[in-house]
Amino acid sequence: MVESKGESNLSFVLAKRLDVKFEERPKPTIDSPYDVLVAINYTGICGSDVHYWQHGGIGSFIVQEPMVLGHESAGTIVAVGSKVSRVQPGDRVALEPGYPCRRCPACLSGHYNLCPEMRFAATPPIDGTLTGFYTAPEDFCYKLPAHVSLQEGALIEPLAVAVHIVKQAEIKPGQTVVVMGAGPVGLLCCAVARAYGASVVVSSDIQEARVQFATSFAATHGFIPARASGEENAARLLKEVGLGEEGADAVIDASGAEPSIQTSLHVVRRGGVYVQGGMGKADITFPIMALCIKEVTAKGSFRYGSGDYKLAVDLVSSGKVDVKKLITGTVRFEEAAQAFEAVKAGKGIKVLIAGPNEK
Template sequence: MAVEHNEAVVLRAIKDLVIEPIPVPDLKDNEVLLQMGSVGICGSDIMYWQRGGNSRFRLEAPMIIGHEGSGTVVKVGSKVKTLKIGDRVAIEPGTPCRRCHQCKQGAYNLCPDITFCATPPDHGNICRYYKHAEDFCFKLPDHVTLDEGALMEPLSVAIYACRRGEVTLGSKLLICGAGPVGMLYMMAGKVAGASQVLITDIDDNRLEMAKSCGANHTINVNGRDKLEVASEIEALMGGQPEVTIECSSVDYSYDLAINATRQGGCLVAVGRPSGRTLLPLDVALRKQVDIKGIFRYVNCYPAALEMLSTGKINVKSLITHHFTFNETLRAFETAISRDAKAVKVIIHCDQ
């Protein structure tokens, strides 16, 4: 297939998102060229668009946005063995060096030289054609859609969080934040064996969706005292949760999480708060609550693919809006609109 024309969605500056022509990338021996299919909008994409940064990463030059992607192979490098033209794949967006200490220890997510889609200075994949390393593309079975393939990225974050928290058979799991990733944590936690999952948020619509997707309990914490909520969590679950996953990025939820988690339990800190976060560290120490951070994921895509292909997790239930490539700006506007009540927004680059 001859590919002569390419376009990308470029974030030129804060709130300046445009479609521009870009070159068709040249392939290295171990890379494949993909016609991009589905790309999901992530909270980090919105942070770059609205604020010019996410955590320690800052937008300092125009950047192609997007990292939750899937596509179809249209060309392969000379040493590619596992993929062929026509294969549909999910893209694991981080490509590590494979040589450093972290990579050789199996923690390639911590590789200091990792290239990660749409993380400055690396470009993302909301474009017509995009190249990626063969070994970080995962072939999709015929019955798994490109939309589902794109959502393997946030699902992998959820799987990694559950692994870090050691969610297992019979675990009581508290999740702070009922956004798309919060609901994926719930789904992944259930697959891992959690007997009960309780989700908190300040948005009744999202809590309703969480309930419909399998949450055992939900609590709207808007304006409520954290200790009162912690007591309610214990009463609803018949005991304090062994594992709490915080994904709302607000101080209130971190405080609630530490107070609500069982003695000797674990808090998995996923949400990235801005500035300095105030924690009741004395409570955490007295209760011997382990606080574990996570950074993206490592070796989770195979598990995500297995969960999707066997029907253990239904990510399609989280997709509320679809847009074409040329409608990308409207897609981003919808993702932040309260009136739209968007959960997961998908952009179709091949339309």
């Protein structure tokens, strides 16, 4: 055992829609010899956490029992099971928060993010990581190098989402990429695309301030769509960034917004790749004729899979992606509700909540 700073297992619980509370829950125990106990140091707030709080569910995932929120965490290992060999007490780790069955066809094919038995933090009925202590399998804990902070460690989760999206987009050196939406995942997609060697990365968002930030962070160009058709916005975007008639090699939607998706299919070049990373309305009007006649490869992207967390840690460790720039601030655990309010109001980019033992 390594002494943690405190023993509180205070948890931030969504009791039901619009109703959050703090609850001192029993400290979890290590049940599998391959599990470790992690003291949570920092957790980022995700759009999905805010959505559960506001709406009580996402699609078919409905909050029926009180559920601890949060899944973007970094922590310190305080105890390990008898068969654990890769990590030890005292290690600072980024915590991958979803645990697949490891047995089904999806898992065995290497696509564990598609496992139907996935137990994912803060996806009902599984409790999340806005708590004092959390158990995880050792192979889902990724050691942070000494020069990477635990605050940066909490950003590995959204960065892994971006890594997976950019892998789906098959971006190659010298290519041109358009990223729709400049929220945390969109911004990180821009940075990962640059790290993969894209020469032109366009960030598009209806909020001018976000686009300005994107160009200071990782995008080579910014674009602010007007109230116009997808075709009109696409034509102006391509003209403004000098892609003329050609179109972009890859377009990533990290917004989930119908107008952005419509524009995307007119921005992508003939034979290009389109990736849906953002989640919005379940059904939209989609320009399927453009998809057909341009022979566009369209793909979805869901969470992250084999190698994505490791690559995310490497991108931060090597300095290729500076996630520190996305951290708006850190609040005390007791201020979690106010932090959620701030995120809902669209203030800042990524707000971190310190663990309850982090004083």
